[in-house]
Amino acid sequence: MSDDEQKRPTNAGEPEPSAEGDAAKVDAAKAKAEAAAAARAKKAAEEAAKPAWERDPVAPAIEDASDDPLAAGLREAHGASLEHAVAVGGELVLQVARGEIREVCQSLAEDYGYRLLVDLCGVDYPSRENERFEVVYLVHNLEENRRIRLRVRVPEGEEVPSVCGVWRGADWCEREVFDMFGIRFADHPDMTRILMWEGFHGHPLRKDFPIEGIDTGAAIYPEYYDDAAGPIGGTGTGWKPSKAEADQAPETTDSGKAGKE
Amino acid sequence: MSPEKTPSSEPLFGLEEMELNFGPQHPATHGVLRLRLKVDGERIVDAYPIIGYLHRGTEKLFELHPYFQNVPHTDRMDYVAAATSNLAYVGAVEKLIGMTVPPRARYIRTILAELQRISSHLIWLATHAIDIGAMTPFFYTFREREVILDLFEEYCGARLTLNCMRPGGQPYDLPIGWVERCREFIRDFPSKVDEYEGLLTNNRIWKQRTIGVGVLPPEVALEYGVTGPMLRGSGIDWDLRKAMPYEAYDQVEFDVPVAHNCDTYDRYLVRMEEMRQSGRIIEQCLDDLPDGPLMAKRPRVLKAPKDSETYYSVEGPKGEIGFYIVGDGTPNPHRCRVRPPSFMNLQVLPEMVRGQLISDLVAVIGTTDIVLGEIDR
Numbered sequence: 001m002s003d004d005e006q007k008r009p010t011n012a013g014e015p016e017p018s019a020e021g022d023a024a025k026v027d028a029a030k031a032k033a034e035a036a037a038a039a040r041a042k043k044a045a046e047e048a049a050k051p052a053w054e055r056d057p058v059a060p061a062i063e064d065a066s067d068d069p070l071a072a073g074l075r076e077a078h079g080a081s082l083e084h085a086v087a088v089g090g091e092l093v094l095q096v097a098r099g100e101i102r103e104v105c106q107s108l109a110e111d112y113g114y115r116l117l118v119d120l121c122g123v124d125y126p127s128r129e130n131e132r133f134e135v136v137y138l139v140h141n142l143e144e145n146r147r148i149r150l151r152v153r154v155p156e157g158e159e160v161p162s163v164c165g166v167w168r169g170a171d172w173c174e175r176e177v178f179d180m181f182g183i184r185f186a187d188h189p190d191m192t193r194i195l196m197w198e199g200f201h202g203h204p205l206r207k208d209f210p211i212e213g214i215d216t217g218a219a220i221y222p223e224y225y226d227d228a229a230g231p232i233g234g235t236g237t238g239w240k241p242s243k244a245e246a247d248q249a250p251e252t253t254d255s256g257k258a259g260k261e
Numbered sequence: 262m263s264p265e266k267t268p269s270s271e272p273l274f275g276l277e278e279m280e281l282n283f284g285p286q287h288p289a290t291h292g293v294l295r296l297r298l299k300v301d302g303e304r305i306v307d308a309y310p311i312i313g314y315l316h317r318g319t320e321k322l323f324e325l326h327p328y329f330q331n332v333p334h335t336d337r338m339d340y341v342a343a344a345t346s347n348l349a350y351v352g353a354v355e356k357l358i359g360m361t362v363p364p365r366a367r368y369i370r371t372i373l374a375e376l377q378r379i380s381s382h383l384i385w386l387a388t389h390a391i392d393i394g395a396m397t398p399f400f401y402t403f404r405e406r407e408v409i410l411d412l413f414e415e416y417c418g419a420r421l422t423l424n425c426m427r428p429g430g431q432p433y434d435l436p437i438g439w440v441e442r443c444r445e446f447i448r449d450f451p452s453k454v455d456e457y458e459g460l461l462t463n464n465r466i467w468k469q470r471t472i473g474v475g476v477l478p479p480e481v482a483l484e485y486g487v488t489g490p491m492l493r494g495s496g497i498d499w500d501l502r503k504a505m506p507y508e509a510y511d512q513v514e515f516d517v518p519v520a521h522n523c524d525t526y527d528r529y530l531v532r533m534e535e536m537r538q539s540g541r542i543i544e545q546c547l548d549d550l551p552d553g554p555l556m557a558k559r560p561r562v563l564k565a566p567k568d569s570e571t572y573y574s575v576e577g578p579k580g581e582i583g584f585y586i587v588g589d590g591t592p593n594p595h596r597c598r599v600r601p602p603s604f605m606n607l608q609v610l611p612e613m614v615r616g617q618l619i620s621d622l623v624a625v626i627g628t629t630d631i632v633l634g635e636i637d638r
Contacts, residue, residue, distance in 0.1 A: 052361035053430070053557035059359045059566045088570065089356070117486045119572070121598040123587055136585065138572055138600075142483075142497075145504050149572065169486030172608045180320075195313040195637060204321055205596075211325060 060089025068092055070112060070148070077111075078104055092148040101152050102161040105137065108150075109166050114139040117163075118147065120173035122181040126207045131155050133183055137163070154183050162188040180205035277301055281619075285314050289392045289623040292633030294607075296622075303618050308611040312604075315637035323597035328354050328428055328563040331597070336422035338599065339635040341384045344377035344413075345577040346635075347426040352507060353573035353584035354428040355557075357565045364509075364551045366430040371509040372443070372546045373416070373425060374575070375539040379450070380409040381578035381630075382536050386457060389529070389627035393470045398460050405453050408446050415439055428563060430556035444547055450540045458533060471526035475613040475625035478523055485609040489580025489602055490535060491629065494528035496521040501576035513545040525628040532630075562592050572600075579603050579630050599638060603631040 047055055064086060065071060071085035071094060081100030086093050096104050108114040119138040126132060131153035140147045154160055162185035163170045174185045175194040182203040184191060193200060202209055278301050285295035293314035299306040319338060323331050335350040336343040348370055355362060362370075383402040390398040410420040415436050417425040425432070461467045477487070482495040492499055500517040502510040518534035520527035565588020574583025580602030589595035606629050613629075614622050 051363070053363040053554065055361070056558065057359040057560070059357065059569055060571070091572075093570075115483050118574075118581065119486075119583065119585065119598070119600040121585060121600075123596045123598075136598075138585070142499060147572075167486065168484045169605055169608060172604065193313075195316040197313065204318060209321075211321060 063087045065092055073112075074104060074107065077107055092146075094148065094150050096150050096152055098152050098154060098158070098160055101135075101137075101150070102163055102166065104150065105139075105163045105166045108139060113141045113143050114148070115167075116140040116142060117167035117169050117173075120163075120170050120177065122177040122183055122205070124181060124205065124207050128153075133181055135160055135177060135183060139167075159184045159186040161186050164188060179203070182206065278306060283619075283622070285311075289626060291388060291626065291631055293637075294626070294631065294633055296610075298619070298622070300619065303620075305614050305617055305619060305622060308614050308622070310607055310610055312607070312633070312636050315633045317638065319638040320597060320599060323594055325593065327592040328358075328565075328594065331594070332426065332428075333422065333424045335599075336424055337634060338601065338638055339381075339577065339579065339582070339603070339632045340421055341632060342377050342381040342578045343421060343423040344373045344425055345381075345575060345582060347423060348374050348508070349573065349575045349577070349582045350584050351426045351428045352575060353571060353586050354563065356573045357569055357571040357586050357588055358428070358559075358563055360429050360557045360559055362430050362508075362557055363554045365434075365553045366555045366557075367508045368546050368550050369431050369435060369555075370426060371513070372543050373413075373423075374508070375542045375546075376409050376412060376443075378539045378578045379536050380406050382532050382539075383409075385532065385578075385627075385630045386529075389624075389630075390461065390467075392623045392627045393467065395461065395464070395467060398457055401453070401456055401460070405446075405450065412439065412443055412446065415442075427556070429559040430554070432555075434555055440547055440550065443543065447540050447543050447547070451537055454533060454536055461529070462533075468526060470621075470624055471529060471628075472522075472524055474525045474617065474621045475628055476522075476524050477609060477613050481612055482523075482609065485612070486605040487580070487609055488605065489577065490528055490531045491580065491606050491609075493517065493519045494531045495523045501574060501581055507575060509546060510542075512549065513542050515542050525624055528628050564588075564590060564592050565594070566590060574600060577602055579632065579635075580606055582635075599635075601635045601638065603629075603633075604636045607631050607636055 066075075066085045068085060068087070070092065071082065074094070075082045078100055081097040081104060083095040083097060085095070094104075116139065117137070118140050119136075121136050123134045123136060124132065125134065133154040133156070135152045135154060137150040137152075138147065139150070152160060160183060162174055164174065164185075165187075171189065172194060174188055175190065175192060177183050178185065178188075178191055179193040179195055180203055192198065196204065278299055281298040281300050283296040283298055284290040285293040290296075295311040295314065297309040297311065299308075317337075319334050322334055326334070332347055332350060335346040339346050354360075383406045387399040387402040387406075390396075413423055413425070414420050416439065417423050417433065419425075477491065477495050479492075479495040479497050482492050483497065487495075488499070496519060498517060498519045501507075502515075503517055515538045516534075518531045518538065520531050565586070567588070567590035569588040570586065572583055572585045574581045581600065582602050583600035585596075585598040585600065586594050587596040610625065610629060613625050617625070
């Protein structure tokens with residue numbers, strides 16, 4: 001409608017419209033707008049009458065959920081460590097301060113019955129200025145059959161308190177997050193790589209890790225393999241003889257083995 | 262070896278604990294699982310699983326391909342149960358984008374997922390029994406598994422890496438005569454399960470090798486995030502098909518078997534009953550199979566909104582298999598995390614084998630029903 005009115009005066013050569021003509025045009029425009037609105041409503045009604053699978057997909061809405069009883073209860077107990085609460089398509093997602101995550105998880109598990117840790121994973125957002133990573137906790141309450149997500153933002157090089165003491169199943173998940181993203185967990189009983197081999201450099205699921213991989217060189221197990229010859233060169237067996245073995249049988253590894261037996 | 266022949270001065274006797282390497286290439290480890298065992302004679306003092314030998318970076322690969330092209334990657338994770346991995350992935354994408362699947366596709370998906378559950382449980386039974394020393398069930402179960410694989414082959418052309426679902430619906434309708442052939446198989450299947458049970462359930466050796474072996478108390482199972490038949494074998498009645506029904510599971514009647522002795526034998530009973538219940542589900546789905554379209558209205562290129570995220574999971578044969586997807590407005594997922602059931606279930610293994618014999622370890626690995634392709638991804 002406004003487009004029509006703005007375009008009209010630019011039409012050079014046409015005489016200046018009279019007052020009556022103006023009114024007529026406004027009426028016409030109004031009628032047009034009404035018709036368009038009716039058409040839109042009809043289309044919406046048609047769309048709604050269609051079965052769900054013929055409608056255009058609509059992504060789940062993200063709503064504020066700070067008045068959710070669980071979020072309110074946690075805020076009361078932990079104050080500002082609960083940064084914000086949203087509901088994504090009806091599922092509660094809480095953003096928790098990094099330092100307080102263990103306390104929040106503890107009270108979720110003990111006071112609210114979230115006894116099953118479903119998943120724990122990391123996400124890399126390289127575009128974020130200083131809090132590059134996010135650790136996501138997915139917990140489930142079997143009695144209420146309710147599932148919520150917790151998110152913690154982590155800057156590069158910072159540690160997250162481990163939740164192994166709350167759910168023991170977090171052990172391997174946290175090791176995997178460390179392996180894939182390089183996020184360390186404080187007080188974890190065994191903070192080592194889990195899927196990549198020990199001695200591997202880099203964290204593959206970081207966005208800046210190249211998909212074709214990196215040249216890790218021959219020194220995969222520098223304590224075992226010959227640095228220059230790599231895993232299959234050198235000693236023939238692949239294993240670098242230990243110092244004691246080398247002293248015992250300086251000529252070949254085979255006789256070293258026999259000597260041990 | 263007599264003491265005077267020993268060149269080293271290390272004592273041969275009086276040795277109490279030793280470390281033993283088990284795997285990664287051992288027929289009883291169901292793939293490339295490696296365990297470091299601390300043993301006292303034949304008894305296991307502690308176990309430390311070492312995984313990652315089959316790591317292929319699937320989660321990294323997901324980030325490089327559009328949503329539609331990622332379905333085949335999910336086949337290669339749990340390679341004996343590709344259909345349920347497909348189902349979890351396409352369900353997650355549908356939830357992220359907000360698509361609704363037409364009813365006929367939902368029923369077909371339910372049938373495929375349950376056939377897959379049966380075939381996965383058949384593999385479990387065959388390998389579990391052969392590990393313990395019962396050779397015969399292997400041939401019986403592979404006979405039925407062959408029929409299921411033939412049904413899959415007829416439907417989508419593949420037997421193992423199925424790629425049989427798409428975000429938004431099903432790619433193909435059921436071929437002519439498929440329903441009848443499937444019905445025929447399901448009609449005979451309970452008698453086949455009776456055959457397997459006749460070989461094992463009251464077999465004295467089977468009972469001696471499984472009763473009281475690998476006990477997993479319910480509170481330990483929960484604490485470690487164990488799901489699926491492992492959790493139900495420990496007395497916790499939790500099944501995603503009942504708790505959060507998806508596809509056509511709210512339209513069919515079935516029971517969730519639960520056992521309370523928490524040992525290997527009870528988990529065996531749970532899985533056997535699950536196979537019968539899967540047969541019931543398939544039968545009802547075949548009876549009620551609705552007509553109609555197979556594919557929802559969907560854009561040619563799927564794009565998830567910026568900063569959208571979702572988690573969706575289904576009850577796979579091994580437990581809860583889920584996908585956590587983060588969208589960033591491009592046709593590729595920003596992050597696609599797999600929640601692998603075997604990964605969580607394997608983690609509890611040391612708890613189950615402490616104090617047991619090494620030969621029981623083999624039974625416990627069998628009863629956890631792990632697939633290393635999914636653990637290592």
